[in-house]
Amino acid sequence: MDMLTVDDINVYYGAIHAIKGISMNVAKGTITTLIGSNGAGKSTTLHTISGLLKPKTGKILFEDQDITGKAAHKIVGMGLSQVPEGRHVFANMTVMENLELGAYLRKDKEGINKDLTDVFTKFPRLLERKDQIAGTLSGGEQQMLAMGRALMSRPKLILLDEPSMGLAPLLVQEIFNIIKEINDSGTTVLLVEQNARMALSIADKAYVLETGKITLEGTGKELLTSEAVQKAYLGG
Numbered sequence: 001m002d003m004l005t006v007d008d009i010n011v012y013y014g015a016i017h018a019i020k021g022i023s024m025n026v027a028k029g030t031i032t033t034l035i036g037s038n039g040a041g042k043s044t045t046l047h048t049i050s051g052l053l054k055p056k057t058g059k060i061l062f063e064d065q066d067i068t069g070k071a072a073h074k075i076v077g078m079g080l081s082q083v084p085e086g087r088h089v090f091a092n093m094t095v096m097e098n099l100e101l102g103a104y105l106r107k108d109k110e111g112i113n114k115d116l117t118d119v120f121t122k123f124p125r126l127l128e129r130k131d132q133i134a135g136t137l138s139g140g141e142q143q144m145l146a147m148g149r150a151l152m153s154r155p156k157l158i159l160l161d162e163p164s165m166g167l168a169p170l171l172v173q174e175i176f177n178i179i180k181e182i183n184d185s186g187t188t189v190l191l192v193e194q195n196a197r198m199a200l201s202i203a204d205k206a207y208v209l210e211t212g213k214i215t216l217e218g219t220g221k222e223l224l225t226s227e228a229v230q231k232a233y234l235g236g
Contacts, residue, residue, distance in 0.1 A: 003028040003157055003188050011048050018044045020212040031189040036209035042192040043085055046159045050082040051075040057074030057149040065188050077105050087146040091135030095126055098134050098233035102152030119148040140171040157188045196233035200224045
């Protein structure tokens with residue numbers, strides 16, 4: 001069953017036609033990835049799904065409900081959260097305060113405490129640094145905090161925008177292991193990622209985006225072995 005359906009969306013920045021008739025599906029319980037070079041429109045696609053941008057035409061369905069052009073906070077309330085590129089933690093607040101802000105739409109105190117425990121289990125480093133000011137964390141720790149904060153809204157679908165950007169190889173592996181873990185515990189994942197090899201290796205479904213258009217789609221394994229993808233994105 002598809003949790004998310006993007007149907008023929010067109011997005012403009014002023015006169016620039018950034019997204020040109022994209023259609024894609026994200027099946028419930030899966031990891032779907034969107035790969036492509038810089039400027040291909042990957043982040044724009046995520047921003048449009050999460051309500052930060054409005055498409056000029058086309059439709060976006062989340063759990064069969066039309067969310068096209070809905071306010072971003074309402075979309076979060078429906079169970080769709082985004083971890084933005086560049087992390088964007090609240091730098092002057094503590095780790096704990098950042099996590100609590102992730103649950104700002106929730107009223108179930110018991111559930112929030114349980115999810116906090118789950119986040120600290122997934123990211124033990126955040127527990128060690130819970131009273132630390134977020135702006136003083138390393139890049140990898142800030143990425144973990146941004147992911148943990150998004151999980152605090154208890155999303156059904158989490159959008160991850162370039163989670164490995166600027167991280168050391170060892171940390172990249174750790175972040176991808178955590179993405180798998182998040183998915184294994186029942187959250188559907190839509191991942192935008194420059195590290196095509198890592199993204200395709202964990203993806204059930206994958207799309208290649210080039211200059212605002214989807215040019216290839218298939219399973220992660222199929223695209224990993226595709227000659228076109230190897231030449232363009234895997235250095236093969």
